[in-house]
Amino acid sequence: xxxxxxxxxIGVLAPGGIGTKNFWSLLSEGRTATRRISFFDPSPFRxxxxxEADFDPELHGLGPQEIRRMDxxxxxxxxxxxxxxxxxxxxxxxFDPYRAGVTIGSAVGATTGLDNEYRVVSDDGRLDLxxxxxxxxxxxNHFVPSSFAAEVAWATGAEGPATVVSTGCTSxxxxxxxxxxxxxxxxxxxxxxxxxxxxxSPITMACFDAIKATTSxxxxxxxxxxxxxxxxxxFVLGEGSAAFVLExxxxxxxxxxxxxxxxxxxxxxxxxxxxxxxxxxxxxxAEAIKVALDEARMNPEQIDYINAHGSGTKxxxxxxxxxFKLSLGDHAYRTPVSSIKSMVGHSLGAIGSIEIxxxxxxxxxxxxxxxxxxxxxxxxxxxxxxxxxxxEHRTDxxxxxGSGFGGFQSAMVLARPERSLA
Amino acid sequence: xxAKVVVTGIGVATPNxxxxxxxxxxxxxxxxxxxxxxxxxPEQYPSKLAGEIREFVAEDHLPSRLIPQTDRMTRLALVxxxxxxxxxxxxxxxxxxxxxxxxTASTSGGFEFGQNELKKLWSQGSQYVxxxxxxxxxxxxxxxxxxxxxxxRGPSGVVVSDQAGGLDAIAQARRQIRKGSKLIFSGGFDASxxxxxxxxxxxxxxxxTSEDADRAYLPFxxxxxxxxxxxxxxxxxxxxxEAARGxxxxxxxxxxxxxxxTIDPKPGSGREPGLRRAIEAALADAGLAPGDIDVxxxxxxxxxxxxxxxxxxxxxxxxxxxxxxxxxxxxxGRLYSGAAPVDVVAAFLSMREGLIPPTTNVExxxxxxxxxxxxxxxxxxxRAALVLARGQGGFNSAVVVRAAD
Numbered sequence: 001x002x003x004x005x006x007x008x009x010i011g012v013l014a015p016g017g018i019g020t021k022n023f024w025s026l027l028s029e030g031r032t033a034t035r036r037i038s039f040f041d042p043s044p045f046r047x048x049x050x051x052e053a054d055f056d057p058e059l060h061g062l063g064p065q066e067i068r069r070m071d072x073x074x075x076x077x078x079x080x081x082x083x084x085x086x087x088x089x090x091x092x093x094x095f096d097p098y099r100a101g102v103t104i105g106s107a108v109g110a111t112t113g114l115d116n117e118y119r120v121v122s123d124d125g126r127l128d129l130x131x132x133x134x135x136x137x138x139x140x141n142h143f144v145p146s147s148f149a150a151e152v153a154w155a156t157g158a159e160g161p162a163t164v165v166s167t168g169c170t171s172x173x174x175x176x177x178x179x180x181x182x183x184x185x186x187x188x189x190x191x192x193x194x195x196x197x198x199x200x201s202p203i204t205m206a207c208f209d210a211i212k213a214t215t216s217x218x219x220x221x222x223x224x225x226x227x228x229x230x231x232x233x234x235f236v237l238g239e240g241s242a243a244f245v246l247e248x249x250x251x252x253x254x255x256x257x258x259x260x261x262x263x264x265x266x267x268x269x270x271x272x273x274x275x276x277x278x279x280x281x282x283x284x285x286a287e288a289i290k291v292a293l294d295e296a297r298m299n300p301e302q303i304d305y306i307n308a309h310g311s312g313t314k315x316x317x318x319x320x321x322x323x324f325k326l327s328l329g330d331h332a333y334r335t336p337v338s339s340i341k342s343m344v345g346h347s348l349g350a351i352g353s354i355e356i357x358x359x360x361x362x363x364x365x366x367x368x369x370x371x372x373x374x375x376x377x378x379x380x381x382x383x384x385x386x387x388x389x390x391x392e393h394r395t396d397x398x399x400x401x402g403s404g405f406g407g408f409q410s411a412m413v414l415a416r417p418e419r420s421l422a
Numbered sequence: 423x424x425a426k427v428v429v430t431g432i433g434v435a436t437p438n439x440x441x442x443x444x445x446x447x448x449x450x451x452x453x454x455x456x457x458x459x460x461x462x463x464p465e466q467y468p469s470k471l472a473g474e475i476r477e478f479v480a481e482d483h484l485p486s487r488l489i490p491q492t493d494r495m496t497r498l499a500l501v502x503x504x505x506x507x508x509x510x511x512x513x514x515x516x517x518x519x520x521x522x523x524x525x526t527a528s529t530s531g532g533f534e535f536g537q538n539e540l541k542k543l544w545s546q547g548s549q550y551v552x553x554x555x556x557x558x559x560x561x562x563x564x565x566x567x568x569x570x571x572x573x574x575r576g577p578s579g580v581v582v583s584d585q586a587g588g589l590d591a592i593a594q595a596r597r598q599i600r601k602g603s604k605l606i607f608s609g610g611f612d613a614s615x616x617x618x619x620x621x622x623x624x625x626x627x628x629x630x631t632s633e634d635a636d637r638a639y640l641p642f643x644x645x646x647x648x649x650x651x652x653x654x655x656x657x658x659x660x661x662x663x664e665a666a667r668g669x670x671x672x673x674x675x676x677x678x679x680x681x682x683x684t685i686d687p688k689p690g691s692g693r694e695p696g697l698r699r700a701i702e703a704a705l706a707d708a709g710l711a712p713g714d715i716d717v718x719x720x721x722x723x724x725x726x727x728x729x730x731x732x733x734x735x736x737x738x739x740x741x742x743x744x745x746x747x748x749x750x751x752x753x754x755g756r757l758y759s760g761a762a763p764v765d766v767v768a769a770f771l772s773m774r775e776g777l778i779p780p781t782t783n784v785e786x787x788x789x790x791x792x793x794x795x796x797x798x799x800x801x802x803x804x805r806a807a808l809v810l811a812r813g814q815g816g817f818n819s820a821v822v823v824r825a826a827d
Contacts, residue, residue, distance in 0.1 A: 125545030140626035150815030154688035166561035206548035406566025
């Protein structure tokens with residue numbers, strides 16, 4: 001085995017609880033953060049529910065200039081990156097800055113900022129030839145979301161490779177997977193990575209309305225996200241960010257870092273089937289899972305918990321249930337599976353990283369978070385989805401997966417570095 | 423880990439040529455494709471010039487069902503992907519589905535598609551927004567659509583690092599080949615010449631307001647006043663060198679030999695910009711010394727401060743005036759994520775013909791100690807080339823390409 005990569009710092013900003021501690025309280029208590037949309041009047045929309053974060057940028061240390069120039073998603077990313085770096089106890093000032101890099105995942109970039117600025121420059125759609133004299137300078141930062149990676153680099157002092165990874169709803173796994181590859185190959189020793197999205201805006205609600213992907217359960221917003229339940233009828237849009245400090249295992253040990261987990265395996269595949277549709281057999285996700293396990297040199301039996309994509313659409317829940325069976329065999333029936341989207345919603349590109357954070361915290365606490373709102377299981381989904389309440393469960397290794405528009409299917413295996421290798 | 427990775431097929435669509443042959447025929451003679459914007463009336467805007475692709479008719483190349491669900495950049499990318507397969511002499515069905523992937527760069531996504539749907543949302547109502555809006559504009563769409571059209575189920579990805587991203591995507595594709603994939607598509611396409619995209623680009627503050635198409639985009643010139651944007655890009659097929667030889671690939675353009683990337687320190691820090699370090703990393707990765715590089719394809723920002731930083735980095739690594747430098751993107755404008763992949767194509771074609779294409783329209787400022795190839799193309803034995811790309815926010819990427827053995 002060559003260079004191994006571990007997580008040594010975590011920062012989370014999620015609906016229902018900002019900061020890692022509050023996030024874990026929400027998950028372990030099985031509370032939900034979904035509610036009727038408050039950011040704008042949702043009444044014209046088919047789906048009027050979202051998981052919103054109560055975020056005050058000033059309270060999180062952002063200055064007036066940062067607040068003005070950054071989209072909400074960029075603000076989230078900077079706040080969680082700073083939290084992760086502080087959590088790691090790492091002082092980048094002592095390192096060659098070129099050996100530290102940044103990868104940030106985001107599915108839709110500054111879509112909320114773009115929606116807002118479009119309204120102004122077009123005068124609410126009246127102008128085809130939109131008016132540049134009303135455009136702020138930072139519109140370019142919204143136009144190209146790599147500005148998020150630049151902001152995180154500036155906030156942390158990294159000067160090595162930096163990029164945004166944007167593979168739709170698997171961005172939050174793929175971004176971290178990309179960072180792992182850079183450390184393994186020796187390009188960097190430290191990565192600031194993670195993902196962010198803040199898509200709760202009219203244009204996002206409208207586009208998911210158009211394909212009925214989001215829930216119409218507007219009369220019961222707190223219980224609207226129901227992965228694996230027979231009564232589910234679409235996902236609940238969310239927002240948030242999670243960031244990590246990754247280091248090479250030996251150097252992390254040498255400096256006495258707290259090691260949360262090793263990122264032991266990662267793989268991504270494409271279904272090459274449909275931009276939004278999934279084939280029920282789960283074949284491509286299963287392939288990603290198998291390759292990630294091989295890379296981790298682990299057997300399916302070593303997986304103690306599966307953090308599911310669990311978006312709460314019928315096609316997803318059946319697709320990934322099939323994928324788990326195909327890749328893990330009988331062990332799929334024996335290992336707990338849950339979806340935190342039941343509590344924090346689906347924050348598109350960010351959720352993959354938020355779910356990595358949840359997986360690591362499950363290992364820290366030896367507690368598996370539940371699938372909230374799961375009262376009447378879909379008979380087609382016959383695994384152990386940990387309904388309603390968290391479960392104490394020895395958790396040494398976690399499989400977390402994502403699936404998204406464009407056909408991307410990603411899988412990551414998190415494990416304790418001292419495990420036995422197959 | 424250090425297996426050689428070669429380019430075996432290319433598809434390009436640029437303002438001065440669709441397809442490799444047309445692109446190179448125009449580029450080697452320095453044909454300028456910059457002109458006044460025709461896609462909309464630019465009169466009210468301070469910037470009025472662009473490099474537009476004028477002959478492309480998507481309906482001639484793609485099934486009609488794909489038209490309503492795709493932005494222009496995706497149509498260009500899908501057609502370029504078809505061309506690259508043909509060029510490589512490979513059909514998608516020839517290779518196991520999990521061994522083929524797509525890693526593209528994006529800058530702004532499908533902005534024109536987005537403008538149309540935002541207009542419907544705000545002027546008519548949310549129920550008028552297209553069912554395709556959920557994916558047609560987003561950054562991952564080109565990788566997704568190319569994988570679907572060609573049945574490619576292997577490792578794929580999308581990177582966004584403004585105009586540096588095209589090289590970052592090629593580097594990521596090379597990683598996937600080294601990890602065992604047989605064929606990876608890489609490159610980038612952008613096409614945001616629509617009013618909403620135009621206004622966003624103007625906001626960036628680096629576009630020229632010149633209206634003289636022959637004296638507008640002038641990198642390294644004393645009269646540099648900003649850049650002209652363009653649309654288009656390139657897709658490259660990457661394969662393991664041994665595997666390409668094994669299947670009898672006929673069009674081996676050359677090797678992706680080295681890569682390095684950095685991001686500049688925060689503005690105002692007083693620290694050195696990262697471009698020099700990116701170049702040095704790419705050379706080290708390729709195992710080459712500065713003297714081995716026969717030509718540098720510059721990023722060529724076209725603003726005095728950024729041109730100075732680039733000229734200084736080149737001089738610091740190679741010595742003043744010691745390596746020919748060129749920027750054929752002066753003919754097309756800057757193509758965002760497509761710019762650097764097109765320069766990689768130009769570098770390979772320079773090797774093939776022994777000819778460095780010119781930096782058109784530019785008269786080199788005496789302030790820069792570089793050997794800029796201006797006027798006409800220059801005959802040269804090109805065995806290795808360095809391609810540079812930078813993005814707003816301080817992204818610096820460098821790729822070394824080398825002739826195949």
